[in-house]
Amino acid sequence: MMGKCIQKSCVHVSAACLKKKTPAEKRWLARQLSDPFVKAAHSQDYRCRSAFKLIEIDDKYRILKPGLSIVDCGAAPGAWSQVAVQRVNSTGESAELPKGSVIGIDLLRIAPLDGTQFLCSHDIMDPSTHMELERLLPEAQADVILSDMAPNASGLRELDHENLVTMCLSMLDLAERVLRPGGSLVCKYWDGYLAHNLQQRLSLMFKDVRTVKPKASRKESAELYFLARMFKRR
Known part of the structure; x- marks a missing residue:
């Protein structure tokens, strides 16, 4: 019942991990990692x-x-x-x-x-x-x-x-x-x-x-x- 939320463990993604992802997953991850609200959630300890x-x-x-x-x-x-x-x-x-x-x-x-x-x-x-x-x-x-x-x-x-x-x-x-x-x-x-x-x-x-x-x-x-x-x- 919830949308995707990037977790703290997802911030550090290895090259090997990226290779296993589909193009759509790579685009989603790139958007998350560049999102200022995702970064703020990490810095302010929101889930x-x-x-x-x-x-x-x-x-x-x-x-x-x-x-x-x-x-x-x-x-x-x-x-x-x-x-x-x-x-x-x-x-x-x-x-x-x-x-x-x-x-x-x-x-x-x-x-x-x-x-x-x-x-x-x-x-x-x-x-x-x-x-x-x-x-x-x-x-x-x-x-x-x-x-x-x-x-x-x-x-x-x-x-x-x-x-x-x-x-x-x-x-x-x-x-x-x-x-x-x-x-x-x-x-x-x-x-x-x-x-x-x-x-x-x-x-x-x-x-x-x-x-x-x-x-x-x-x-x-x-x-x-x-x-x-x-x-x-x-």
Whole structure:
């Protein structure tokens, strides 16, 4: 449920290793190694360059604050959870600030992260996962739901778009169950013919819905994000 993220072990690539790679793999690796956000992720110890997408969104819109409860959907490898931990003070490192909480969900295994409780091998589309979240969340409610999740690529752009929108809609079912009134949601989608349907559903649930494309989201990518704020509980 996640995009490719270059790991630290990939920075130093031997000539023998390069020879074994396909031309497409070589192009991808070359792009990663020259990417300033990949370099920044290494230097700042983030698990993936995608951390900077959330950082940019939050720097501008201030949705993550100390003391808030966060649900990170499709959390692997944990970069967005890292940002959330820092900004809601879920480790309690800043004793003078309220202590928040972060719960990450993914089908994949995620390495432990201080300040986060990961629900691995959990499907965000499964109602049993929703029930588990209600049990774990303070007062059974979240202040912010984040999603950088994506389906495994099929190679068919329209099908991938449809699958991601379906996942986002399932996340909205979760929002209706656990999101606190006035809460916020950030979800990735790939531009396509169903994006308007997703936006309409969000507009029914939130007072403010807008499309954002962070600088860390590559220009050639169809990747966009909906930022929805001020949740309206039915």
